[in-house]
Amino acid sequence: MFRRNPRNQCLPECWLFTDEKRGGDPCAAIRRLPRGSGVIFRHYADPRREPLARRCARIARQKGHVFLVAGDEKLARRVGADGTHMPGFARMARPFTAAAHNRTELIRAERAGARLVFLSPVFATQSHPDGRAMGRTGFGRLARTAKVRVAALGGVTPHRYRSLKQWGAAGWGAISALS
Template identity: 40%
Template sequence: MARCYSACVRNRYPPCSLPAIWLISDARIDERLEAALRRLPRGSGFIFRHYHLPLPERRARFRALMKISRRHGHLTVLADEAQQARRWKAQGAYGSSKRLTRGLALLRLVTAHSLKEIGDANRMRADAVLISPVFSTRTHPGAPTLGSIRYRLLAARSRVPVIALGGMNPARAQAIGANRWAAIESLAHRCKPLFPIHS
């Protein structure tokens, strides 16, 4: 799988098959991240955010989690500028289209909340776009959501692979027809694991 991603980045397009499931880190689930990474199906994606940590601590936490992520065959992406992601040896960078520079040998996962941002992702030929928030989420309580219909409308305008984000779980992903989805808490739930734990 690592060879697939390397070839994908070198050729830029067409993109290779991206993971269907993405775990996104957050301060609320920090203590559960190691177990969550081991529970994910092999070859899933992991987006490390942890914006709350000072830079040295953030880098140390990223290194520790990246080791586990790669041990289980997951794709590891840093939420930061592409140059920083390359310095930290991440396999990709995550953020707004304005933060991700073209031309670097990294996967670029772009956030989008509107039709304009979908257009930005198309123009920069991002490797994927995360459309959010599809449903309500504790990350942004009370914030407006897209809902299934607006999500589908935005996804239909994307010329790059789409990842649904915001209140997502397997049942909701299936209901809205999302082939790829990302989540924070539903993938880190310690009482009701969604997937079998890897050895």
């Protein structure tokens, strides 16, 4: 059983995506987030993934954040996470959030039951240096057809998020802008 049921609570607007290659110390970044933010713990290749996830989950609880583990429901349960995040490469039953890079993945995330889908990359980003950014208009086209709330990811900053609200953004996520 997950620590609490985030499906019954308000969704944070601001989400930190942890990253072992970029972003520095995830524990420090979680402490700096505004109270009530969201954290998506990735660190897929970290050999100390579980102990690090436990520390991050504890700090997130102390700060009132929603804490999700990406791609691993068993780990999410072991560390007392609020739920899971379905990366674009994974298939999961009932993720709380999911990633999508196009219409097909957006539909897959909706069908899986995600409450919030992160569309990316909206802008040029270090995470996908060769990826084609969809821009505000492309984001808006996909967000407005979605049957689920959509958040912006990829090169998003607080200022850019404010400009994306008119295009249907219900939140935003970042690595560098929040690390």
